[in-house]
Amino acid sequence: MDNRKFIKAGLLASAASVMMSVNAYAGETEDALIAKVVDAYGGDSLTEMRSIRIQNNYKNSFPGQGYTPGYVEFTPLIQDAQIDVANERGSVEGWSANWNFNFNTRTVSVDDDIVAINYSAGTYQPAAAPDYYTAFGPVIRVSDTLLAYELAKRPETAEYQGATTYVGQPHELISFEIPNSPPLTLYVNSETGYISKMARATGFGDLTYQFGNHTSANGVGYAADFEFFVGPDINIISMSRTASVNSVRSTAFRIDRGIEAEPERIDGSEMSVNELADGVHFAGQTPAGGAGAYTVFVDAGDHVIAVGGYGGLQARYDAYKEAAGHDKPLRYQIVTHHHTDHLGGMADANAMGATFVTPANAVGNLNTAAGEDIPEDRLQVLDEKMTLGPVEIYDISTNHMASMALVYIPSIKAVFQADHYNGTYAGDVVSPGGSGTVALKKAIAALDLDVDTVLSAHGSKIIPWSEFEAAATNYDPDPCPGGRAICR
Numbered sequence: 001m002d003n004r005k006f007i008k009a010g011l012l013a014s015a016a017s018v019m020m021s022v023n024a025y026a027g028e029t030e031d032a033l034i035a036k037v038v039d040a041y042g043g044d045s046l047t048e049m050r051s052i053r054i055q056n057n058y059k060n061s062f063p064g065q066g067y068t069p070g071y072v073e074f075t076p077l078i079q080d081a082q083i084d085v086a087n088e089r090g091s092v093e094g095w096s097a098n099w100n101f102n103f104n105t106r107t108v109s110v111d112d113d114i115v116a117i118n119y120s121a122g123t124y125q126p127a128a129a130p131d132y133y134t135a136f137g138p139v140i141r142v143s144d145t146l147l148a149y150e151l152a153k154r155p156e157t158a159e160y161q162g163a164t165t166y167v168g169q170p171h172e173l174i175s176f177e178i179p180n181s182p183p184l185t186l187y188v189n190s191e192t193g194y195i196s197k198m199a200r201a202t203g204f205g206d207l208t209y210q211f212g213n214h215t216s217a218n219g220v221g222y223a224a225d226f227e228f229f230v231g232p233d234i235n236i237i238s239m240s241r242t243a244s245v246n247s248v249r250s251t252a253f254r255i256d257r258g259i260e261a262e263p264e265r266i267d268g269s270e271m272s273v274n275e276l277a278d279g280v281h282f283a284g285q286t287p288a289g290g291a292g293a294y295t296v297f298v299d300a301g302d303h304v305i306a307v308g309g310y311g312g313l314q315a316r317y318d319a320y321k322e323a324a325g326h327d328k329p330l331r332y333q334i335v336t337h338h339h340t341d342h343l344g345g346m347a348d349a350n351a352m353g354a355t356f357v358t359p360a361n362a363v364g365n366l367n368t369a370a371g372e373d374i375p376e377d378r379l380q381v382l383d384e385k386m387t388l389g390p391v392e393i394y395d396i397s398t399n400h401m402a403s404m405a406l407v408y409i410p411s412i413k414a415v416f417q418a419d420h421y422n423g424t425y426a427g428d429v430v431s432p433g434g435s436g437t438v439a440l441k442k443a444i445a446a447l448d449l450d451v452d453t454v455l456s457a458h459g460s461k462i463i464p465w466s467e468f469e470a471a472a473t474n475y476d477p478d479p480c481p482g483g484r485a486i487c488r
């Protein structure tokens with residue numbers, strides 16, 4: 001870090017007069033406003049800060065992922081972020097336990113690498129985000145203190161954006177940049193110099209970060225209240241936030257004793273089409289850093305039945321037809337459940353004129369994803385059980401969602417399911433299961449299905465029943481399996 005780039009708080013005295021004459025001196029308006037922010041957040045205590053630890057008790061929602069499509073539940077999220085700003089290292093531990101899943105993970109800088117530790121599984125792997133700002137940018141952006149620090153660190157990227165009234169009070173707007181993010185616009189309270197809000201426009205829409213109830217720790221200011229919005233929707237609420245400055249120890253930046261390298265994952269980076277049996281193909285891809293997207297295509301004579309609706313359906317269908325060596329039409333698309341990530345390919349299916357078979361509670365989200373209300377003659381709403389040529393479809397309920405179309409293909413004794421077990425690891429290594437794995441196993445037993453193979457909407461593995469069963473048996477429902485301080 002280059003301390004010489006910091007603007008010192010001494011410029012504050014001239015701030016008022018400079019702001020009266022925007023553009024008179026390029027950069028001076030920005031410098032004055034930056035100085036005002038730095039002064040509010042502690043002056044030298046901020047600019048010479050070496051590390052900050054921010055502990056959050058959040059409530060977090062996952063849009064489009066509710067138990068029903070009616071609303072989205074909030075789940076607890078405890079987060080312990082330790083950021084060594086002087087050396088650009090981070091350690092961010094998260095913990096949650098709720099109706100849908102438990103997790104306890106930590107993303108941490110270790111020497112020149114960034115690794116992701118999974119305390120539930122007792123494993124680590126390289127983090128999906130390979131550099132400081134990609135891995136820890138999300139933590140920087142939710143902290144007004146770190147935003148003030150970064151603003152002061154890179155004044156050459158700052159641009160004054162004028163004055164406005166926000167929550168009834170005069171504010172000055174200034175935009176600036178940190179690596180690997182669209183520009184950040186800060187709303188600086190004209191009177192106090194505190195940051196009330198940060199806004200940025202991303203591919204996910206307009207994101208708003210709101211800060212309030214400013215206080216200080218070790219002479220450095222921070223907002224004790226925080227909320228995060230995606231578009232108009234509240235996404236994260238901080239129930240409490242505390243901060244401490246220069247308390248992060250270097251022992252945070254290593255892999256804990258007893259945590260082992262994760263088993264080898266299946267490489268799904270290329271599109272694959274796997275012929276499971278005559279007329280049954282399993283196609284899809286797991287893009288680097290993204291969610292796997294897989295569909296089963298069943299040849300039903302003069303047409304094809306597809307199950308699994310992630311985005312990219314057309315590409316999977318094209319790859320399937322090439323592998324199968326025919327050009328049969330997609331007549332039926334089975335919708336697994338109402339979660340919006342599993343409906344990303346429904347516009348493709350609609351364009352192909354497919355008839356949709358769907359749980360009743362997914363129709364609204366299906367119409368939205370398809371881009372129009374599906375006409376009645378192309379909509380078949382699932383009711384308990386339906387037989388569609390070579391496949392059987394059961395409407396089941398688990399902890400993950402109120403209604404899911406579980407597809408059973410009797411000819412190969414296979415089920416296709418979404419989000420209950422992925423089979424992430426290569427070979428015969430059992431992956432960590434969740435409460436959903438246990439719930440699905442119970443639902444399959446209740447239907448008395450004879451299952452040899454489990455297929456997942458998220459992974460290419462042809463999962464033997466024995467592996468699925470072992471994952472359910474191995475699942476430890478203890479929400480704090482590693483005994484970490486964050487969940488005790």
Ligand SMILES: [Zn+2]
Nearest residue numbers: 337339418419
């Ligand atoms: Zn889901």
